[in-house]
Amino acid sequence: MNPRIEIYTKSFCTHCQRAKDLLRIKGVVFTEYDITTDAEKAGEMHRRSARQTVPGIFINDVPIGGCAELFELDEQGALNLLLGLIIPPVESLH
Numbered sequence: 001m002n003p004r005i006e007i008y009t010k011s012f013c014t015h016c017q018r019a020k021d022l023l024r025i026k027g028v029v030f031t032e033y034d035i036t037t038d039a040e041k042a043g044e045m046h047r048r049s050a051r052q053t054v055p056g057i058f059i060n061d062v063p064i065g066g067c068a069e070l071f072e073l074d075e076q077g078a079l080n081l082l083l084g085l086i087i088p089p090v091e092s093l094h
Contacts, residue, residue, distance in 0.1 A: 002028075002029070002084055003028075003059050003060050003082065003083055003084050004031075004058075004059070004060050004061065005023065005028055005029070005030035005031065005057075005058070005059055005083070006030065006031045006032075006033065006057070006058040007019060007020065007023070007030055007031070007032050007033070007055050007056070007057050007058075008032075008033045008035050008041065008042070008045040008054055008055060008056035008057075009032055009033070009034055009035070009036075009054055009055050010034065010035060010036045010054045011034065011036040013054055013055065015054070015055060015066060015067035015068075016054055016055040016067070018067050018071075019055045019057060019066070019067040019070050020032070020055075022070060022071065022074065023070075026079070026080070026083055026085060027085075028083050028085075033045070035054065048061075048063060049063035050063075051063070051065075051066070053066060054066070055067055055070075057069070057070055059082050059083070064082070
């Protein structure tokens, strides 16, 4: 099952662009909400994550943070797992 990925962004935000670029490189589909002039969506992001800054990134409705956190998850090898790009290893029963 593919994860639901949402990203709240603002125009001309370099961190937003970097986060979207990484998600595109991973080949995953995401929903983008541009909150540059959308106060209602900005409020929604804040309520969901308690963040005021963009990007606000959610995977399966769980806030994971922003660009730095996304790249940190990637460096740790956890992002591919969250995105459903790898299957966790099955522990041996022996």
